Amino acid sequence: MTSPAFELTTLGHRIRHHRLARGLTLDELGAQVGVAGSQLSLIENGKREPKLSLLQEIARATSTPISELLSAEPPNRRAALEIELDRAQASPVFRQLGLPPVKVTKGMSDDTIETVLGLHHELQRREREAIATPEEARRANTELRLRMRDVDNYLPDVEKLAEKQLKSAGHVSGALTHRTVSIMAEQLGFELLYVDDLPYSARSVTDLENGRIYLPPASIPGGHGLRSMALQAMAHRLLGHRPPTDYADFLQQRLEINYYAACCLMPEGNSVAFLHQAKKDRDLAVEDFRDAFGVTHEAAGMRMTNLLTRHLGIKLHFLRADGSGAISRVYENDGLPLPADVTGAVEGQRVCRRWSARTAFAEKNRTTEHYQYTDTPAGTFWCSTQTGTTSDGDFSITVGVPFDDARWFRGRETQTRAVSRCPDESCCRRPPAESASRWTGKAWPSARVHRHMFSPLPRGDFPGVDDTEVFAFLDRHA
Incomplete structure (x- = not known):
């Protein structure tokens, strides 16, 4: 047919339906339209596409308007079930099982087809969930x-x-x-x-x-x-x-x-004892905790989130962000106003340009921790940030606490302070009015495509x- 979307299977079922309604066998209809019954069988089974002239002859012989034959709707429930089963057995989900398709016969009941279809539906549902x-x-x-x-x-x-x-x-x-x-x-x-x-x-x-x-x-x-x-x-x-x-x-x-x-x-007993002593000395520091147990800065920072609240009564936050400020790992129970999308997800969101997780990248000496107080709409937070570099680019590790708990940490004397109004767009997400006025409509950056967004996970x-x-x-x- 002329339409590439036309369903040959549906057409075949409609031809068979109207043939049987007239009480004609394949050979009898074939004799009237000038083709062998075996050729009509291929058409009715959706294996061959009929020419328009033959379709007009079939419509005449069965006293059926050609528009009725060309309808996209199955002629009856049985045909609908058979068509749906054909589609299910042609799907990649079924084909990858390597099983032979079920061949529908006249003696097969509708209930049997529905049961087989139910299995296909469950197979597809599990595939979607996986x-x-x-x-x-x-x-x-x-x-x-x-x-x-x-x-x-x-x-x-x-x-x-x-x-x-x-x-x-x-x-x-x-x-x-x-x-x-x-x-x-x-x-x-x-x-x-x-x-x-x-x-x-x-x-x-x-x-x-x-x-x-x-x-x-x-x-x-x-x-x-x-x-x-x-x-x-x-x-x-x-x-x-x-x-x-x-x-x-x-x-x-x-x-x-x-x-x-x-x-x-970083065993709980030894770690808690170490952290208690550091708090007593008002000298809590991620770098000391890291070095005491021979782990990475990130591991030490995350371990603090397991222990500081439960054992020392200190609420805190942890952030790992890349060079663009995008969050890849996060925890907070101290009220830090994290950026989030409409689903509540934080990972992938960019932290404010004023936060220590991003300002630390500008430090000349990046071998030591960067300390900073940041005033936010939710209060003032003190943060300690360490930066690093991998083959994927720069990253920062930040551990921070509300202002009142900064007194227990090394670096609390820092004079570095910033003000963040995020999520207010005017804070750092919207370009300054002067720059916007000068460059709007006059720049065309070529955007970087994040290919991982389009890569499905292997099954x-x-x-x-x-x-x-x-x-x-x-x-x-x-």
Whole structure:
């Protein structure tokens, strides 16, 4: 037909419907319109497109207006069910199963077709749920962040589990060594192996059959060390995790394994004692906490969010932002007015240009922490920010508290102060009137496309992990 959107299957069903309504066999109708019955069978099954002249002959022979044959609506419920089943069995979701399609026969009941369709609908529903859209992922992440804020970002059961495992491995104090991490793995029945051909989509791979945890030969840029990755892999087993059922479950598991690793690297007992003493000395500092336990600045800052409120009564916030100010990791329970989209998601939003998380990039000496007070519509906050650089560009790590709690921290004497009116657009999101007047309509920047926004996650039990790549890796090392 002339329309590329025309459904041959529907056309075939309508021709069959009107043929049978006239009591004609395929051969009888074929004799009247000048084609073999086998040719008509192909047309009725949607396998061949009829010429317009033949369609006009069929309409005449069945006393049916040609517009009736060309209708996009199935002629009856049975035809509608068969057409829907054809579409379902032609979908990529069904084809990837490698199963033969169900062939509909005259003796097959409508109830049977409906049951098969129900299975297809459930298969498609599960496929949609398995692949989180960016909006679904952001909503799940926001819900998790709010739940953790309600419990002061503190998970007592994971704290106790970590203390138990450390004690069993003989760790008492000081930085956790690679040797102790290996002992912890051995006690779970695993061997740590360092390889240079890990799947690109995985940070580590655990071979449950052979008791191996595969790790990269060196730390990933950005501070996620080998100890942390090994502990995270072990945490899945210790916490009884199963393949995630949806993206929210995946995020919960990721949070728990990160939390467990932090508990092992910075044990609660020793960490709280260290922080209590620093508070007593009015000398709390992320850098000291970091160096005492041999972890990254980011890990130390995040660990403070687990412990300061629960054990020291200090509410605080944590931010990791890139060079453009976009937030990639965040926690707050101190009322800091974070930027958020309409769903409440904070990740990806840009912090105010006046905040320490962005002003620190302008510091000439970026090896030390940058301290700053910032007046906001929600009050004044003191912040400590450390900047760094990875292959992906600059980033900043910020830990801050409301004004009254700044007295416990090193750097409280800073004279650096800024005023932020965000989310008021005139604060930093709208160009100055003079610049706008001068350049509006006279500039055409070429925008940078963030390609990851268009890249779907590989399908598999674990979001973002390519199963084919992982299984090929395991085959190589089995």
